[in-house]
Amino acid sequence: MSKMEQINCTTVVSPLHADQKIEETAEGRMVIRNVVDKEQQGKFDEWYNGKAYKITTASETRIGKPMNWDSRKSAQCWKFFSQGAMETDGRPVVRCLICGEVLTHGSLYGPTTMKTHLKSVGHMKKATEMIHGLEGGGKQPTEEEVLGYLKRSGMDGMVV
Numbered sequence: 001m002s003k004m005e006q007i008n009c010t011t012v013v014s015p016l017h018a019d020q021k022i023e024e025t026a027e028g029r030m031v032i033r034n035v036v037d038k039e040q041q042g043k044f045d046e047w048y049n050g051k052a053y054k055i056t057t058a059s060e061t062r063i064g065k066p067m068n069w070d071s072r073k074s075a076q077c078w079k080f081f082s083q084g085a086m087e088t089d090g091r092p093v094v095r096c097l098i099c100g101e102v103l104t105h106g107s108l109y110g111p112t113t114m115k116t117h118l119k120s121v122g123h124m125k126k127a128t129e130m131i132h133g134l135e136g137g138g139k140q141p142t143e144e145e146v147l148g149y150l151k152r153s154g155m156d157g158m159v160v
């Protein structure tokens with residue numbers, strides 16, 4: 001005897017708009033949220049909300065905290081990062097404009113990780129190379145010098 005079981009399988013489709021900017025990172029494909037274009041931001045938010053990513057954190061105060069992409073970003077560290085979410089699961093992340101490292105999003109998890117990253121050995125090495133060239137010998141640039149370089153290169157981080 002065979003029993004036919006009807007499985008009602010509803011797939012929630014969250015199509016990624018073709019015009020969103022995607023970057024390959026060490027952690028997979030990241031969808032970048034546009035810094036200034038409201039229409040692009042709206043499309044990103046629509047896609048992100050469809051992902052329904054659930055924030056996991058050990059911090060009691062942050063459990064269930066909704067993502068606010070436009071939250072006020074007062075710390076200077078935001079200028080060094082782009083923000084977005086991983087394409088597969090919608091995990092909110094930031095990406096360093098200098099070395100490309102992907103970090104947890106400061107709006108949800110606090111900006112400490114981002115600030116610490118800007119002083120890390122790997123990041124400073126890359127920043128020094130960008131400013132002084134691969135030959136080395138240059139001294140480590142200040143945050144202001146790196147920001148100046150990013151601005152000249154047209155690589156703006158999040159507006160602070």
Ligand SMILES: [Zn+2]
Pocket residue numbers: 096097098099100101117118123
């Ligand atoms: Zn970096």
